[in-house]
Amino acid sequence: MVHKTKETNYRKYPEYYRIARGEQGVFNVEPYKSELLPHWRFKNREATQASADKIHELFQEYKEADDFVGMDMARKYLQMGYTRSRRYANYPGGKKYAEDGSINERHTDEEKAGAAQIFQEKLDEVKSDPTYQERKKEHQKTYG
Template structure:
C-alpha cells in the first residue's frame, strides 16, 4: 500500500522521517506531506500562462534545491506539484470550472480554454524534465527498495 492513511500526517515531519514516506502513484498524497506541502503550495499557480511559467520555474528550482540537499522526498513532492499543475490546468482547459461531470454524473461537454491549455503545456514541459531526471529516478528506486 503506497500510503498508510492511518498515519497522523499532521504530526509527521517527513524531512525528519523520510522512512515513513511512500512514493505512491501520480499525485497521491501531495497535500498530506509536510513540511513540503507548506513550502511548495504557496508557489503553485496555473490560472494564466504567466502564472504557470513563474510557478513551474519556482517549483522546478525547489526540485533542484532538494536534489542538491539529497532530499528525495522533497524532490518527489516538487515533482507531484508540477504534475498536478499539468493535470489541473488540463482539466480546467477542457471543462468550464474544471468540472468533468455534471450533477447527474454525465460527462460535461468540453469547452477548450486555450489559456489554461497553454498553462498545462508549460507545466508539462517541466514535468517531463523532472520525471526523467536520472538522479531523481535513481533516488526513487533506492527509496522504494529501502522503505517500500
C-alpha cells in the first residue's frame, strides 16, 4: 500500500485526492502543479488571456483522458487566477492589510480587474461543464 506524501503522484493514485474548498492543494498536488503552474499568469490582460486559455486547454486534455483530478486542479488554477487578480485589482501590490493590521484603502486597477474577468469566464465554463460535474460527484462518492 502506498502512503500519501508530498511526493504522491495523484495521477497514479487519484484515491488520495480530496476535493478541497477553494484553491487548497494547488501547490502540493503533483504532477498537476508542475503542469499548470508554469502557465499561471495575470500580469496584464494579454498574459492573462494566454494563461486562462492554456489552463482551459489543459482542462480539456484532462477531460479527454478522463482525469478528474487534473480537471479539478485546472479549475483551482483558474479560481486562483481570479482571486489573485481581484486582490491586485482592489489593493496596490495585492496588499489588503497594512503593517498595523488595518485594511488598506481600496483602489481599482482596471488592468487587473480585466484579468480577473478573463479568469472568471473560463472558471464559469469549467464549473458548469457537465462532464466535470459528473466526475466530481463520482469522485466524492467513491473517495469521499
